[in-house]
Amino acid sequence: MLMSNTQSLEAKRIPSAVDWVASRSLAGAGRRVEDVFEQLGIPVSFEKDGEICAESEPAEYIYKVVSGTVRSTKILDDGRRQIGAFYMAGDIFGLEPGDDYHFSAEAVTHAEVLAVKRSTAFAWASQDGDFARLLWNVTAQHLQRAQDHILLLGRKTALERVATFILEMADRLAKEGALELPMMRQDIADYLGLTIETVSRTMTHLESTHAISLNSSRQIALRSRSGLNRVNAC
Amino acid sequence: MLMSNTQSLEAKRIPSAVDWVASRSLAGAGRRVEDVFEQLGIPVSFEKDGEICAESEPAEYIYKVVSGTVRSTKILDDGRRQIGAFYMAGDIFGLEPGDDYHFSAEAVTHAEVLAVKRSTAFAWASQDGDFARLLWNVTAQHLQRAQDHILLLGRKTALERVATFILEMADRLAKEGALELPMMRQDIADYLGLTIETVSRTMTHLESTHAISLNSSRQIALRSRSGLNRVNAC
């Protein structure tokens, strides 16, 4: 869909970025490592549902989310879909040990990302231990989240899954007690390994037990964090 | 249980390893990066069900499996257990971005591991880009496996889960078509997010459809890899 967007990257800016890193890689020590993406990244924006990268395509870029929300997905032959993670502002994704992406990534909302060529990032990391350490750290944190999610999918009930989800989202994007979910019910269902109906019913149930209140389907207020924590086994 | 074993590590050998890495870290360039664990690691062995590390304890060591099989587990308050991964000979585990382990690890069978102090490994990695790259690679591969497992737990049926499991184990430890499972049914169930009964029934079903044959409960022969691949959605 937004393939043209992705492909145009190459023609537009990348070659100069490669030259840049080659010429400055040893001068990078003074640079703040957190800002490497900001300095080397090409800003790209994706409309809602735009495809940022596709499973089993060459993993040419690493991405950092500037704004918006991104989902990583895997799809089975018959269309069943699983969302592995949501990435929000500040999150880095697309780091692959092999040559190809191992999942697809799509914009949940309109999203702005910074794209850095994999080769550029690796070249930089080989010169700058702090940056290498940052990349490892990002990967290891993703792994921890994945392990938590494995526990959720393998052993938690629908009620526990939804409670965990709401608490996770509250931590990541709450402004004083209320949160605006960027994704629709189908995305939540595919993240939690449930159906939309079960997600909807469970939300309603949490509202009826005064754990949350649903301003609109996307806007949730935490009524009782302790209630959510209680229902969320841990 | 084997806490004494783990704790004795410190007294026994670690301090000398720290000195060693300090004195030789810059001389390490000629060393084969794959062998760093063999050179720096302290061999430790664990009996069946021995605890190698525990969730939320300080992540003091990184481990490499020499022989045997290890499971990583997370447990909910009420005892529900999820196995995140199995580690076999050659696998590295225990790499944590934070200061504490994020899961427990136990020996499924009698297991020999090499333990390297986290601080030692990180010190080495900061001097040796190849070793840093190796550690990142290990982490990123674990992440990919975790993502595949998330898909399995979120969206696959019991039959598909068991088929996927058998194919995975066949890839990792098959000798000409037959494989000897190191773990019991409860471990398989906790890995696949099922119950022992369902795992057992599903194995029986796969045998009755001539996809596998069960020599004993632990010894499986792949009768029809294509049959398994067919049942295993992907």
Place this chain on the structure above:
DNA sequence: CGGGACGTTGAACCAAATCAAAACAGGTGG
């Protein structure tokens, strides 16, 4: 040969899925 751990099988049950329909929320255009 007897006991305990592990594995299989059977029957009843239940949490979540599926199937179906109604309610809701934005847009768009008259």
Place this chain on the structure above:
DNA sequence: CCACCTGTTTTGATTTGGTTCAACGTCCCG
């Protein structure tokens, strides 16, 4: 401003895959 359309969410009725509960086999190992 309202009527209409389309995509999304909620609610209801029914079904089902997998769990639970219960019993029986099997395999070691002393």
